[in-house]
Amino acid sequence: MATNYSNYVGGEWVAAESGDTFDTHDPAHPDQVVGTYPKSSAADTDAAVAAAVDASEEWGDTPGPERGRVLSRASALLAERKDDITELLVREEGKTRAEAGGEVQRAIDIFDYYGATARDLGGTVKSASAPNTTLRTKNEPLGVAGLITPWNYPIAIPAWKIAPALAAGNAAVIKPATLAPGCVHEIATALEEAGLPDGVLNVVTGPGSEVGDRLASHPAVDAVSFTGSTTVGSAVYDAATEDGKRVQLEMGGKxxxxxxxxxxxxxxxxxxxxxxxxxxxxxxxxxxxxxxxxxxxxxxxxxxxxxxxxxxxxxxxxxxxxxxxxxxxxxxxxxxxxxxxxxxxxxxxxxxxxxxxxxxxxxxxxxxxxxxxxxxxxxxxxxxxxxxxxxxxxxxxxxxxxxxxxxxxxxxxxxxxxxxxxxxxxxxxxxxxxNEKTTGVELHVPFGGMKASSSETYREQGEAGLDFYTISKTVYDNY
Missing domain, CATH: 3.40.309.10 (Aldehyde Dehydrogenase; Chain A, domain 2)
Structure with missing residues (x-):
């Protein structure tokens, strides 16, 4: 039986402004509809970005340990629903049950990891050259992150973008791939139930030509993280950097x-x-x-x-x-x-x-x-x-x-x-x-490519995954 899904904007589950929808299908049984989703536009994306902007300051001021507790609770909720999410992933993307179950577990582990890591966010203290001076750094969130994710890892890749973005204190808008967006809705549901404030995470489904393009170029978005093909990634880079956004791309491989x-x-x-x-x-x-x-x-x-x-x-x-x-x-x-x-x-x-x-x-x-x-x-x-x-x-x-x-x-x-x-x-x-296969990566070490596989700017996952979503201040305190 097909499930009807909505966008998640400002803490509310809403339809696309146009009322238009699209369906996902089981690749093993193409005549079977798995889910019906809002076919969103640039206007829907604007509403989601506005909600993220409104929520970003309060969430950024929330202490790291409190942010971490929300992520940890979301991890536990995803774990409780692992079997159902695994089946959804299989039916939308086509992986085997074992592969899908492993991917869902990866998402659970990612939220658990960044839930713990959020407690240690801060900065460093260095020895100053002058007397009576404290020299330290202070890490702050960027503001609003735009996340664009692919269909082939429909829960793991969104997790490794959403979790560090939120752990670092940013609000986010995510556009999941139209072939398999259901798992991102499961993440949003878990975070909502875990106590994430309204507007901190927003989910907008729809075509890349509408939602993705607007998200990459929106003037109120401070950073864009993209995973997908090199062709599309290059276009995202051009759109995002036109007004100086921070950009992270992970793309193809051979x-x-x-x-x-x-x-x-x-x-x-x-x-x-x-x-x-x-x-x-x-x-x-x-x-x-x-x-x-x-x-x-x-x-x-x-x-x-x-x-x-x-x-x-x-x-x-x-x-x-x-x-x-x-x-x-x-x-x-x-x-x-x-x-x-x-x-x-x-x-x-x-x-x-x-x-x-x-x-x-x-x-x-x-x-x-x-x-x-x-x-x-x-x-x-x-x-x-x-x-x-x-x-x-x-x-x-x-x-x-x-x-x-x-x-x-x-x-x-x-x-x-x-x-x-x-x-x-x-x-x-x-x-x-x-002496290992090329696939499969650990979540607590950096991930990223070279040449046309990456923007070669920031790595994902592990502590390096937080670098993209924060900016550093250096503080000289002469007491």
């Missing part, structure tokens, strides 16, 4: 895993397949390229193709191996890249076919004989498609790994400790892993 000749090939195939095919390949950190030393190349191709063939895609609530693409557009985009790879001369070892059933299902694809300049090795493919590239040694592997516009996540599978540490130093990526 993430490599290097497989050394010292690696255990079976283990390497497990690591790469988990990174490439987990969450249906719909992750900015997904492994898209396996760069494999020629001595183990053929063995690795056989092993990773076998793992792809063993995956049985099905609806997420059936506890399947892999869920569907989120939409027909996303499925068609992946299928187009499968065609492109074959036209370029790569060998399709397995998969790449849409399944003959309802839903946006694809058998994961593995390409061999891929050259580094092929489009399938250069362009982001938001689906379960892996390109396997042969290299002769470490130097060639590094050249290939860095020979893309992106620099988000990268890993190496090796038993050579020196090689692993060289890779950490040499790779152009914001997240570097040794």
């Amino acid at each position: 993430n490599p895993t290097v497989v050394s000749d010292s690696a255990d090939v079976a283990e390497a195939a497990d690591i790469v397949s988990a990174g490439a095919f987990g969450v249906t390949g719909q992750a900015c950190t997904a492994c898209s390229r396996a760069i494999v030393y020629e001595d183990v190349y053929d063995e690795f191709v056989d092993a990773v193709a076998a793992r792809a063939e063993a995956i049985d895609p099905d609806e997420g609530l059936a506890d399947s191996d892999m869920g569907p693409h989120v939409s027909m557009d996303e499925l068609e985009s992946t299928l187009e890249y499968v065609e492109v790879g074959q036209e370029e001369g790569a060998t399709l070892e397995t998969g790449g076919d849409a399944l003959d059933r309802k839903g946006y299902f694809l058998q994961p694809a593995v390409f061999s004989d891929v050259e580094s300049d092929y489009r399938i090795a250069q362009e982001e493919i938001f689906g379960p498609v892996l390109s396997v590239i042969s290299v002769s040694d470490y130097e060639e592997a590094l050249d290939v790994a860095n020979d893309v516009d992106y620099g988000l996540s990268a890993s190496i599978v090796t038993e050579d400790h020196s090689e692993a540490n060289r890779f950490v130093d040499d790779i152009d990526a914001g997240v570097v892993k040794i």
Whole structure:
């Protein structure tokens, strides 16, 4: 049964000014409507920003420990509703139940983490050069944060933007992706029940061309945090920086895993397949390229193709191996890249076919004989498609790994400790892993990319996640 949702503005659940709505659909059962949401406009966005402005000063003056208690209570409420939120996430976005449950738990943990961290916000004390002087810093909120989030992690990414923004004392307006906005409403509900004052968090659903554009350019918004495609992120950056807003962008990836000749090939195939095919390949950190030393190349191709063939895609609530693409557009985009790879001369070892059933299902694809300049090795493919590239040694592997516009996540599978540490130093990526898949990050350490994967301004998550939402004053007190 479909659920009717509203915008959350100034502590009230309200319809769009126009009364227009849009529906979300279950990607495993496209004929089933999951939710009906307000199709908001720039005017609705203006109302939300005005509510945030009105609430920002009082919330910013609220002591950090009190702000933290609200976030901690929200974490507990989300935990009580974990099963229901998990099912909603599966039905709107398509993840498997296990993947969705892990993501909901991540959101719970993020609110718990920032609830505790809010108690320690303040500044630092330094020794002054002059006598009878205290030298210290004081961190203050920016004011109003505009948050624009994607559909592929519909609760974790909103959580890691909302929680530090509120912990630091800002009010916020969030525009969730139209394909899967339901989990953001669950966050808002939990925060409302946890005692968040009216207007501190506002939720507005609708098209990016209306809500997102207005949020990025609104003169009363002090900072904009965006996660999504590089194309859209670049437009958000231009709109937001025109009047000097602080901007944080996390965008696409073309993430490599290097497989050394010292690696255990079976283990390497497990690591790469988990990174490439987990969450249906719909992750900015997904492994898209396996760069494999020629001595183990053929063995690795056989092993990773076998793992792809063993995956049985099905609806997420059936506890399947892999869920569907989120939409027909996303499925068609992946299928187009499968065609492109074959036209370029790569060998399709397995998969790449849409399944003959309802839903946006694809058998994961593995390409061999891929050259580094092929489009399938250069362009982001938001689906379960892996390109396997042969290299002769470490130097060639590094050249290939860095020979893309992106620099988000990268890993190496090796038993050579020196090689692993060289890779950490040499790779152009914001997240570097040794003997691990490219996906999956800890919440208490910085996250972000390089090159076209990021604005390279501020990192998200951990203590670094608070830096974006605060500004520092330096205080000289001559007593």
